[in-house]
Amino acid sequence: MSQQPRNGRAPSVKDVAAAAGVSLGTVSNVLNRPSVVSATTRERVERAMAELGFVRNESARQLRAGTSRALAYVMLDGGNPFFHDVAEGIETAAEAADLSLFVCNSNSRVDREAKHLDRLVQQRVQGILITPVDPDAPHLQEIGRRGIPFVMVDRLSSGGDHCSVAVDDVLGGRIAVEHLIDRGHERVAFVGGPSSIGQVRERLQGAREVWSELGMPEEDLIHLPTEALTVNEGRSAGERLAGLPSRRRPTAAFCANDLLALGLLQHAVSAGLRVPDDLAIVGFDDIDFAAAAAVPLTSVRQPRQELGRTAARLVLDEATNPDHEHEQATFVPALVARASTGTVRR
Amino acid sequence: MSQQPRNGRAPSVKDVAAAAGVSLGTVSNVLNRPSVVSATTRERVERAMAELGFVRNESARQLRAGTSRALAYVMLDGGNPFFHDVAEGIETAAEAADLSLFVCNSNSRVDREAKHLDRLVQQRVQGILITPVDPDAPHLQEIGRRGIPFVMVDRLSSGGDHCSVAVDDVLGGRIAVEHLIDRGHERVAFVGGPSSIGQVRERLQGAREVWSELGMPEEDLIHLPTEALTVNEGRSAGERLAGLPSRRRPTAAFCANDLLALGLLQHAVSAGLRVPDDLAIVGFDDIDFAAAAAVPLTSVRQPRQELGRTAARLVLDEATNPDHEHEQATFVPALVARASTGTVRR
DNA sequence: TACCGATCTTGAAATGTTTCACACCCTAGA
DNA sequence: TCTAGGGTGTGAAACATTTCAAGATCGGTA
Numbered sequence: 055m056s057q058q059p060r061n062g063r064a065p066s067v068k069d070v071a072a073a074a075g076v077s078l079g080t081v082s083n084v085l086n087r088p089s090v091v092s093a094t095t096r097e098r099v100e101r102a103m104a105e106l107g108f109v110r111n112e113s114a115r116q117l118r119a120g121t122s123r124a125l126a127y128v129m130l131d132g133g134n135p136f137f138h139d140v141a142e143g144i145e146t147a148a149e150a151a152d153l154s155l156f157v158c159n160s161n162s163r164v165d166r167e168a169k170h171l172d173r174l175v176q177q178r179v180q181g182i183l184i185t186p187v188d189p190d191a192p193h194l195q196e197i198g199r200r201g202i203p204f205v206m207v208d209r210l211s212s213g214g215d216h217c218s219v220a221v222d223d224v225l226g227g228r229i230a231v232e233h234l235i236d237r238g239h240e241r242v243a244f245v246g247g248p249s250s251i252g253q254v255r256e257r258l259q260g261a262r263e264v265w266s267e268l269g270m271p272e273e274d275l276i277h278l279p280t281e282a283l284t285v286n287e288g289r290s291a292g293e294r295l296a297g298l299p300s301r302r303r304p305t306a307a308f309c310a311n312d313l314l315a316l317g318l319l320q321h322a323v324s325a326g327l328r329v330p331d332d333l334a335i336v337g338f339d340d341i342d343f344a345a346a347a348a349v350p351l352t353s354v355r356q357p358r359q360e361l362g363r364t365a366a367r368l369v370l371d372e373a374t375n376p377d378h379e380h381e382q383a384t385f386v387p388a389l390v391a392r393a394s395t396g397t398v399r400r
Numbered sequence: 401m402s403q404q405p406r407n408g409r410a411p412s413v414k415d416v417a418a419a420a421g422v423s424l425g426t427v428s429n430v431l432n433r434p435s436v437v438s439a440t441t442r443e444r445v446e447r448a449m450a451e452l453g454f455v456r457n458e459s460a461r462q463l464r465a466g467t468s469r470a471l472a473y474v475m476l477d478g479g480n481p482f483f484h485d486v487a488e489g490i491e492t493a494a495e496a497a498d499l500s501l502f503v504c505n506s507n508s509r510v511d512r513e514a515k516h517l518d519r520l521v522q523q524r525v526q527g528i529l530i531t532p533v534d535p536d537a538p539h540l541q542e543i544g545r546r547g548i549p550f551v552m553v554d555r556l557s558s559g560g561d562h563c564s565v566a567v568d569d570v571l572g573g574r575i576a577v578e579h580l581i582d583r584g585h586e587r588v589a590f591v592g593g594p595s596s597i598g599q600v601r602e603r604l605q606g607a608r609e610v611w612s613e614l615g616m617p618e619e620d621l622i623h624l625p626t627e628a629l630t631v632n633e634g635r636s637a638g639e640r641l642a643g644l645p646s647r648r649r650p651t652a653a654f655c656a657n658d659l660l661a662l663g664l665l666q667h668a669v670s671a672g673l674r675v676p677d678d679l680a681i682v683g684f685d686d687i688d689f690a691a692a693a694a695v696p697l698t699s700v701r702q703p704r705q706e707l708g709r710t711a712a713r714l715v716l717d718e719a720t721n722p723d724h725e726h727e728q729a730t731f732v733p734a735l736v737a738r739a740s741t742g743t744v745r746r
Numbered sequence: 747t748a749c750c751g752a753t754c755t756t757g758a759a760a761t762g763t764t765t766c767a768c769a770c771c772c773t774a775g776a
Numbered sequence: 777t778c779t780a781g782g783g784t785g786t787g788a789a790a791c792a793t794t795t796c797a798a799g800a801t802c803g804g805t806a
Contacts, residue, residue, distance in 0.1 A: 067792065076755075078756085078757075078793085079755065079756055079757070080756075081793095082795080083794095085794090090754075092754060107545075107546065110792090111522070111791090114463050115792080117460050117762065117763085117792080117793070118760075118794045133481065135479065141478070142478070156502050157504075159488075176457070178410075285688060316692055343631070343689060346635075346663060347693075347694060348670075349694060412762055413762065413764095414762075423787065424764090425785070425787065429784095432765095436783085437784070438784065456763080457762050457763070460761075460763040460791090461762080462791095463790095464790070465765095466791070
């Protein structure tokens with residue numbers, strides 16, 4: 055690991071070859087096909103590398119080989135642990151395939167997303183995984199048309215012209231609200247928005263479906279819209295909820311994600327409400343903080359890591375398998391009941 | 401934005417030049433020095449690029465130019481929102497300098513950290529920011545010796561052979577415990593570990609300093625060690641705390657970070673303890689979830705984004721300024737008092 | 747000794763971009 | 777008509793690597 059005095063330029067294969075007294079090709083063989091070079095030569099070359107502190111120049115490698123060694127995941131909201139867990143799953147799979155993973159964060163902004171994508175295309179990454187701000191945005195189609203392996207995460211592809219991985223959000227909405235009805239609640243709020251977000255729309259749809267199927271009056275499922283899926287918005291929804299006249303006030307809330315639920319929970323506790331007795335709460339995603347809340351949160355679990363691993367598997371298949379067929383992988387969400395919805399009412 | 405039918409190979413400057421009827425050099429000029437080419441030629445070239453769907457090949461660019469357009473941040477624990485916030489700060493600064501940021505996560509594992517670093521060196525990134533598992537690990541020295549701009553984040557450099565950015569952790573420990581003493585607590589637990597982590601050692605040191613300076617008996621500051629700085633470990637510390645004989649049991653806990661504090665808080669609430677009356681809690685970092693906890697958490701705030709921005713500034717200076725001098729930027733932590741420590745006791 | 751096959755090594759070509767010295771074309775001035 | 781010089785455009789070289797056809801070496805055998 056020792057090094058020559060720095061002379062400005064990083065040592066190249068050429069320098070290694072000279073130091074070891076072999077040709078460029080041999081050095082390259084040591085790097086890429088060690089088995090074809092004799093043990094003694096290999097050793098000599100490796101010693102030279104160590105002495106010079108040689109590190110392969112990845113841009114040159116990539117330029118010549120025509121293929122990068124990296125995947126990328128563009129996540130929607132770095133502040134939401136859900137996406138971090140998905141990224142972990144992707145990284146596990148990438149690691150196994152000996153690929154790097156670039157993690158980017160669009161922060162729900164289309165311009166940031168576009169900028170990231172542009173850079174990733176310039177980098178010629180092997181594949182792009184993304185939870186998009188808008189699944190129909192033209193710059194996404196662009197990626198596909200370019201022939202870059204592409205998988206949509208946490209959103210199902212409508213057109214079917216690329217792979218996608220997601221849970222069944224409608225079903226998720228159904229099981230959340232069914233759980234609340236089971237617990238005896240007769241007036242329930244759905245907290246979430248904006249409805250430009252597909253996940254929000256579908257979770258609400260599932261909620262409404264099961265609500266009417268079980269014969270509950272339509273006006274007793276109240277939609278409390280939010281501007282974003284954040285803790286703060288959850289708190290502010292809590293204020294609005296508290297402001298409702300008591301005969302209209304729901305006894306339970308189903309939040310479009312756990313961040314909203316945590317915000318709502320906090321507001322409820324600080325307003326002196328007892329959870330679940332005065333207000334039951336169900337979240338969505340089942341992030342670790344949900345279980346860790348002061349009143350542990352009932353939540354609709356998504357298999358976060360598995361979502362990521364599957365997405366990575368699909369993108370790798372698209373990258374390497376000539377017979378690749380696009381696939382829409384759907385997972386089934388599961389209710390995880392905790393203290394925030396307590397036991398049966400009354 | 402339309403494209404030729406894909407013919408397998410992505411279009412290169414050569415193709416663009418041919419399509420526009422100009423030379424390679426001119427295309428490159430349009431890309432890099434638009435001002436030296438006449439408006440009409442430029443337009444023609446740009447049209448050709450659009451028609452072919454040309455995207456610059458970054459590896460070739462980097463190989464020739466000898467310089468990458470990216471920074472990297474290797475964070476210690478992607479599951480801790482603190483590091484996400486630091487990364488946001490770095491990204492802001494990188495964005496302003498028109499650089500990409502690669503975010504990696506070592507997950508507190510030396511081998512993952514080493515692997516990431518190795519890849520980043522191969523990529524020839526312009527600079528590396530890192531919150532290291534072990535600040536004295538030899539592979540870190542290696543980076544510096546290689547001449548890659550390098551900044552340590554959330555840890556102060558001892559040797560001074562590179563830049564670093566951190567808050568004064570000893571001071572942080574002092575203000576946390578001083579606050580508890582002010583509130584009238586006479587028996588306090590420090591929750592945190594392992595002590596291989598410098599931050600933990602220093603926060604404990606600060607706690608001990610102020611404890612003895614204010615004349616409190618040494619044996620009344622109890623150290624509850626943990627295996628990691630996670631919510632789960634916080635919960636388990638809560639169990640151990642509850643198991644102490646009541647005359648030894650502290651009335652307040654200072655946790656080495658907010659995740660521990662949240663775990664401890666959850667255990668306390670579920671065990672029926674009133675916070676802050678039966679147990680007051682102070683965290684460290686002031687992540688967003690601290691304020692959002694059911695009992696909002698008193699915490700020692702670190703300027704998370706600013707830490708990141710400053711680190712990015714330093715690494716950029718090292719990368720571009722020939723007169724760069726290594727700098728240890730220290731920030732002052734501040735106590736943010738919330739409900740979890742309530743008001744004065746008795 | 748000559749030849750063979752196996753094993754190992756070589757060196758040139760190719761990858762897509764940027765750079766830079768130079769050539770070209772005008773126009774203006776002598 | 778010639779020259780100077782600004783404004784444009786050109787094309788070859790360079791960057792660090794990989795690949796691959798071909799060459800070298802060696803031990804063994806006819």
